[in-house]
Amino acid sequence: MEIAEILNVTVPLSDITFESVVLAVLVAIIGWIVVKVLTAAFTQMLSRVSKLPDLVVEFLVRFFAILLYVLLTLIVIATIGFDISSVVIGLSAVIGLILGFGLQDTVTNLAAGVWLAAFRPIDKDELVEVNGISGTVVSVGIMATELVRADNTYITIPNSLVWGSPVINSTRMETRRVEVKVRVPYDSDLDVAIRVATELMTAHEGVLPSPKPAVVVTELADSSVNLALRAWAKTPDMWDVQWDLNRGVVQAFRVAGIAIPFPKVDVHLERIH
Incomplete structure (x- = not known):
């Protein structure tokens, strides 16, 4: 059997051909490389052009990378042969269903992360205390803030808790x-x-x-x-x-x-x- 014939063989119980699967894998690999390149370029652009703090730059880069990976996932799905419009509608319905069943905290943490990055009550490498937990700020991510205590204990705190609690910043003042x-x-x-x-x-x-x-x-x-x-x-x-x-x-x-x-x-x- 020739390679062309093998590629035209469909996956059992579906209309998907091996050719589309191989093409989707190639798209995924190339797309992953492109995402890495674009993320690095975006990081350099923010560092050079803007005067944003490192914490804000890190937050924006993470958010940008997530958007690119979501776009890449949709492209890969379309390459395999699925209808993207139906996938998008399905994802929207799933997200709405998840939020309706009590995972509103996800959106709350995301919004709190945006406020933390914008107003900067804490910054990278600062020693802070949040809700009785003390540590040095490692990063403020999309969903959570990461601290490291003096004994090298790694702590993850939901952004909503950081934004909604008094923050004692021990190193902000000179x-x-x-x-x-x-x-x-x-x-x-x-x-x-x-x-x-x-x-x-x-x-x-x-x-x-x-x-x-x-x-x-x-x-x-x-x-x-x-x-x-x-x-x-x-x-x-x-x-x-x-x-x-x-x-x-x-x-x-x-x-x-x-x-x-x-x-x-x-x-x-x-x-x-």
């Missing part, structure tokens, strides 16, 4: 205030403790001179006077500054002869006759 809490005994010289703590913050190279570092009394507790060391630092330096001040205030108070008291509870016993 500077952050560091606060270190410490206690001193009631019988200690409070002025000396404040001076030592202030000198500690002022001497740290990561502490910004403005706003000036300050030490405030936050509470007159049961067994101590509670102080708070407050200093401003650049956001990337914040955690290093906080760790250094936590360690340094213990050493500085020890040198100055200022104790850090333990909580105490006085217990009085009465003898019952």
Whole structure:
């Protein structure tokens, strides 16, 4: 049997020929390559022409790629021999049926993704907290936002939840205030403790001179006077500054002869006759 005859043989239980199947496979392969090329070109165009943030560019590229793959799928189906118009109508009916049976969250997440990309309450590589979940933003996709926590745990959050919840962005601002809490005994010289703590913050190279570092009394507790060391630092330096001040205030108070008291509870016993 010649190749031409083989290609003209129909698939069992259908009118589809092997020739149309082979052609559809070729179209799918070539189309996949074309989609990759067009997606790469679209990405470069957005990066060069526009000043959009990386997160917005990534969202638009994903959306563009999905549209191209849907178009490629329709072309492949048409190449096999199906009527595209009936397929489109069928897909529309299926989508409508799915939405009618309670998958409206899909559309909600899609819309939320558009708003997140447009208004950018979060951006790529920022440290955020959403609904009690903290992590670094990896991407905002069509349906979900992806975070990575400090312990390298990968988290996916639906876009609707991100858009509908308060978002705490820890790295958006250029500077952050560091606060270190410490206690001193009631019988200690409070002025000396404040001076030592202030000198500690002022001497740290990561502490910004403005706003000036300050030490405030936050509470007159049961067994101590509670102080708070407050200093401003650049956001990337914040955690290093906080760790250094936590360690340094213990050493500085020890040198100055200022104790850090333990909580105490006085217990009085009465003898019952």
